[in-house]
Amino acid sequence: xxxxxxxxxxxxxxxxxxxxxxxxxxxxxxxxxxxxxxxxxxxxxxxxxxxxxxxxxxxxxxxxxxxxxxxxxxxxxxxxxxxxxxxxxxxxxxxxxxxxxxxxxxxxxxxxxxxxxxxxxxxxxxxxxxxxxxxxxxxxxxxxxxxxxxxxxxxxxxxxxxxxxxxxxxxxxxxxxxxxxxxxxxxxxxxxxxxxxxxxxxxxxxxxxxxxxxxxxxxxxxxxxxxxxxxxxxxxxxxxxxxxxxxxxxxxxxxxxxxxxxxxxxxxxxxxxxxxxxxxxxxxxxxxxxxxxxxxxxxxxxxxxxxxxxxxxxxxxxxxxxxxxxxxx
Amino acid sequence: xxxxxxxxxxxxxxxxxxxxxxxxxxxxxxxxxxxxxxxxxxxxxxxxxxxxxxxxxxxxxxxxxxxxxxxxxxxxxxxxxxxxxxxxxxxxxxxxxxxxxxxxxxxxxxxxxxxxxxxxxxxxxxxxxxxxxxxxxxxxxxxxxxxxxxxxxxxxxxxxxxxxxxxxxxxxxxxxxxxxxxxxxxxxxxxxxxxxxxxxxxxxxxxxxxxxxxxxxxxxxxxxxxxxxxxxxxxxxxxxxxxxxxxxxxxxxxxxxxxxxxxxxxxxxxxxxxxxxxxxxxxxxxxxxxxxxxxxxxxxxxxx
Numbered sequence: 001x002x003x004x005x006x007x008x009x010x011x012x013x014x015x016x017x018x019x020x021x022x023x024x025x026x027x028x029x030x031x032x033x034x035x036x037x038x039x040x041x042x043x044x045x046x047x048x049x050x051x052x053x054x055x056x057x058x059x060x061x062x063x064x065x066x067x068x069x070x071x072x073x074x075x076x077x078x079x080x081x082x083x084x085x086x087x088x089x090x091x092x093x094x095x096x097x098x099x100x101x102x103x104x105x106x107x108x109x110x111x112x113x114x115x116x117x118x119x120x121x122x123x124x125x126x127x128x129x130x131x132x133x134x135x136x137x138x139x140x141x142x143x144x145x146x147x148x149x150x151x152x153x154x155x156x157x158x159x160x161x162x163x164x165x166x167x168x169x170x171x172x173x174x175x176x177x178x179x180x181x182x183x184x185x186x187x188x189x190x191x192x193x194x195x196x197x198x199x200x201x202x203x204x205x206x207x208x209x210x211x212x213x214x215x216x217x218x219x220x221x222x223x224x225x226x227x228x229x230x231x232x233x234x235x236x237x238x239x240x241x242x243x244x245x246x247x248x249x250x251x252x253x254x255x256x257x258x259x260x261x262x263x264x265x266x267x268x269x270x271x272x273x274x275x276x277x278x279x280x281x282x283x284x285x286x287x288x289x290x291x292x293x294x295x296x297x298x299x300x301x302x303x304x305x306x307x308x309x310x311x312x313x314x315x316x317x318x319x320x321x322x323x324x325x326x327x328x329x
Numbered sequence: 330x331x332x333x334x335x336x337x338x339x340x341x342x343x344x345x346x347x348x349x350x351x352x353x354x355x356x357x358x359x360x361x362x363x364x365x366x367x368x369x370x371x372x373x374x375x376x377x378x379x380x381x382x383x384x385x386x387x388x389x390x391x392x393x394x395x396x397x398x399x400x401x402x403x404x405x406x407x408x409x410x411x412x413x414x415x416x417x418x419x420x421x422x423x424x425x426x427x428x429x430x431x432x433x434x435x436x437x438x439x440x441x442x443x444x445x446x447x448x449x450x451x452x453x454x455x456x457x458x459x460x461x462x463x464x465x466x467x468x469x470x471x472x473x474x475x476x477x478x479x480x481x482x483x484x485x486x487x488x489x490x491x492x493x494x495x496x497x498x499x500x501x502x503x504x505x506x507x508x509x510x511x512x513x514x515x516x517x518x519x520x521x522x523x524x525x526x527x528x529x530x531x532x533x534x535x536x537x538x539x540x541x542x543x544x545x546x547x548x549x550x551x552x553x554x555x556x557x558x559x560x561x562x563x564x565x566x567x568x569x570x571x572x573x574x575x576x577x578x579x580x581x582x583x584x585x586x587x588x589x590x591x592x593x594x595x596x597x598x599x600x601x602x603x604x605x606x607x608x609x610x611x612x613x614x615x616x617x618x619x620x621x622x623x624x625x626x627x628x629x630x631x632x633x
Binding site for chain 1: 333335336338480481484485487488490495535537541542544545546552555559560562563564
């Protein structure tokens with residue numbers, strides 16, 4: 001234990017480099033959620049009042065129809081669909097996250113003892129195995145954290161708003177102050193929640209614990225090792241920031257390549273002076289295509305970087321952190 | 330004999346706690362810089378006012394502009410010199426404090442006087458490199474615009490902006506160890522830059538780790554100060570006034586606490602990774618030297 005955290009980071013990096021397949025669950029997660037989002041959009045459209053879309057003759061009528069059709073009942077249905085959708089997304093991402101942590105664990109164990117590398121290492125089975133074993137506990141954990149955040153938001157922002165309404169605007173001069181206070185308290189408590197339970201997902205999957213035991217172990221570990229958790233978290237956070245920097249760079253590169261294909265007039269003022277609107281419009285259209293393409297490339301790059309580099313790498317780092325420091329392997 | 334980052338952080342914090350005087354150079358440097366800026370602003374206002382008072386209306390004559398430019402350049406150089414002097418002094422103090430457990434104001438004067446020119450030349454050299462790279466990137470852009478290839482020019486300007494950002498980020502990380510190399514290893518400017526880069530290349534992870542920890546500490550302090558100011562800000566009008574005081578206190582505490590602690594961390598990291606002796610051999614007549622003991626630090630709770 002002479003090297004400490006740096007050792008974990010260095011070895012974790014090599015484990016990630018040697019096991020790029022840890023990106024698999026994250027890739028599957030993105031694909032499945034993409035399909036789900038399409039499903040949600042389709043189902044919402046089928047639930048929406050059709051007349052609103054198809055009755056194009058007589059806007060007033062269709063508006064009246066809409067106000068009749070968007071009755072409380074359909075609002076409830078839409079809310080229900082949204083909630084079910086959110087839960088489903090959470091379940092699926094918990095499944096894949098558990099799978100990824102399980103894979104990271106296997107990879108770290110394999111890296112520690114070279115003999116076992118030959119024996120059993122098949123990414124897909126490991127993912128399914130760990131994912132199905134502990135996904136529900138992980139889901140419950142995510143649910144508890146989200147509920148806590150929701151309650152905090154309601155308390156910190158709801159209370160001043162309610163008081164403001166109750167005192168009929170006489171609270172106005174304190175109102176902004178309380179909202180500011182609520183915002184800073186919220187950011188602080190979000191950080192606290194993250195730090196308290198930062199090892200909990202790993203405790204649930206790697207330590208094979210239930211959600212309550214996982215929460216307890218995460219909290220206890222943080223309380224015993226505040227300093228280590230702090231600086232490791234800082235490192236992972238800013239390392240992710242540094243890696244994400246590549247997205248900006250790729251976006252700018254693609255912008256500079258795309259700009260080569262724009263038919264730029266030699267003198268833009270010339271177009272304005274002679275009211276040559278058609279070529280001006282062509283120029284604007286080309287420029288907007290360039291910008292949309294750039295944004296598309298940047299989004300794709302950020303997705304790829306998140307799936308293939310950031311998520312697997314941080315998972316391996318935290319798994320290793322958990323295995324070394326909490327379980328002492 | 331390498332310490333881990335967490336030991337460096339803990340030991341560095343202890344070194345600072347035993348030597349709060351380590352904050353003095355940064356405080357002095359900040360005060361002198363503020364004085365220089367205020368003097369410059371007054372001087373510029375005076376010059377502008379003098380030229381504006383001339384009978385034929387408000388016009389800038391070339392000698393006046395020349396004087397203003399000279400004054401600004403002189404002020405920038407003066408600030409760089411002052412900054413170099415106090416940074417050299419602070420790093421020297423940190424080195425002394427890490428080695429012997431205590432330091433004094435004289436160390437600052439000694440190290441500052443001995444090494445400030447090297448540090449100054451190093452920063453001039455680095456600025457020259459950056460300037461050179463900017464010019465190098467600008468030449469093709471300007472050439473493309475002049476020869477009428479507008480979209481090539483635009484594309485090249487975006488490309489060179491991206492490259493410049495990349496270069497700047499890389500340089501700001503790679504050159505962190507330079508000032509520590511120059512002072513702790515007692516080198517000149519060029520050799521210091523070369524060895525500093527080599528130090529980074531050999532210890533990439535440690536340098537990045539410490540950089541991220543310092544960033545994280547700054548961020549956490551910002552979070553806390555944000556909470557305090559928003560708590561005080563609830564009071565309608567007086568709160569805003571009090572908050573100015575809080576911000577001033579925060580700025581002073583950054584200068585007096587955070588920056589010196591960071592300096593001690595970097596100095597310790599540099600000394601540790603280059604096998605500079607972390608403490609002096611205890612002499613017989615000096616038995617109870619307050620020696621930091623890096624070995625005993627790892628014994629804190631690693632496991633639950």
